[in-house]
Amino acid sequence: MKLKELKHNFTETLSEVYPSEEIQSFFSILSEKYLNLARVQITLEADKEIDSTILKKFETALARLKKQEPIQYIVGDTEFYSLTFNVNKNTLIPRPETEELVDWIIEDSVSEKRSNYSILDIGTGSGCIAISLAKNLTSATVSALDYSFEALKTAEENAKLNNVTVQFFQKDILKVGTLPQQYDVIVSNPPYVRELEKLEMQSNVLDHEPASALFVSNSDPLLFYRTIARLSLRYLKPNGKLYFEINEYLSKELIDSLKQEGYPNIELRKDFRGKDRILLCRKSK
Ligand SMILES: C[S@@+](CC[C@H](N)C(=O)[O-])C[C@H]1O[C@@H](n2cnc3c(N)ncnc32)[C@H](O)[C@@H]1O
Incomplete structure (x- = not known):
């Protein structure tokens, strides 16, 4: 899956729980943690392929965010x-x-x-x-x-x-x-x-x-x-x-x-x- 697809799915999944600005902030915190990408690079590297280990990490974080767990506890x-x-x-x-x-x-x-x-x-x-x-x-x-x-x-x-x-x-x-x-x-x-x-x-x-x-x-x-x-x-x-x-x-x-x-x-x-x-x-x- 490409980074832009991951971001799209992430945003869609959380849209009923959080305002869009907050979702973008979560995505950027997680991208920095799991992909070592700064906020600006998320757009620049939109076509980057994300491997399955990293996808799993995003999925786990997504499930925890859906339960309203604070992002700070998720990234530790x-x-x-x-x-x-x-x-x-x-x-x-x-x-x-x-x-x-x-x-x-x-x-x-x-x-x-x-x-x-x-x-x-x-x-x-x-x-x-x-x-x-x-x-x-x-x-x-x-x-x-x-x-x-x-x-x-x-x-x-x-x-x-x-x-x-x-x-x-x-x-x-x-x-x-x-x-x-x-x-x-x-x-x-x-x-x-x-x-x-x-x-x-x-x-x-x-x-x-x-x-x-x-x-x-x-x-x-x-x-x-x-x-x-x-x-x-x-x-x-x-x-x-x-x-x-x-x-x-x-x-x-x-x-x-x-x-x-x-x-x-x-x-x-x-x-x-x-x-x-x-x-x-x-x-x-
Ligand atoms: C509001 S938190 C503050 C934590 C940290 N100092 C901060 O500012 O983020 C209050 C802290 O007091 C501790 N605490 C609660 N009851 C206590 C008690 N009877 N004796 C000592 N510490 C206690 C809690 O475990 C918690 O870590």
Whole structure:
């Protein structure tokens, strides 16, 4: 089969499930992965014969896309902060909003050259935050925890892939009473989507991404933030900083709650979509 026929069949098969722009984007991601062809070459090489092994790969990907599985899980990786991260069903797919959180921390920390400057990422998943920080803040010591053993395995692979050192450890943040040391920066993008928000979500997220990375109860959606804020009061160094990614609908309640926990000085930033998304809490002493 020629490349142009493959593209035609691919587009036809998915046309009832996705808009055409998205289908073209999937085709180009898969062509790059399986055929090593850049987007422009797809048109230039339209008459290229595709062998049966490659056709099988496209067929498998097509079947998974029809079930609305995210393309990142199908190809096995994604890009975050200009780095490549392996992802799978045990890890959340890193979101562009989270890049803004990383950006903020780098901006605030880049002039720090202390050899004992230390950062902890809570709920690391693929390791995207911790690894991007380690890559860009080369004199910092970066640690990261998650309660999912499988996620930590992927995060470790990702640290190797990106040639950085991050100390990963397995802990349930809702159960630990202690952390191994004091930190200059603690950062977390914890689960924050309320069960009631499931109605607004698409099945590519709901059916495929790990629910334990996303959802919190309707009755106590700020549980992770309160727990991490309390621990951070004890485990941040004087003038240490606590950064959070947050639920856009809960920014007011969250800021009130964090003030009550002992952080009078809180800065909120919106994401590129104009939604309340990232917070910095400064420890006063
Ligand atoms: C929203 S995801 C964030 C993943 C990654 N940091 C990112 O920004 O893409 C939340 C992460 O918290 C982890 N997590 C959930 N409950 C936890 C708990 N009780 N203790 C530690 N980690 C937990 C999940 O496994 C998941 O990796």
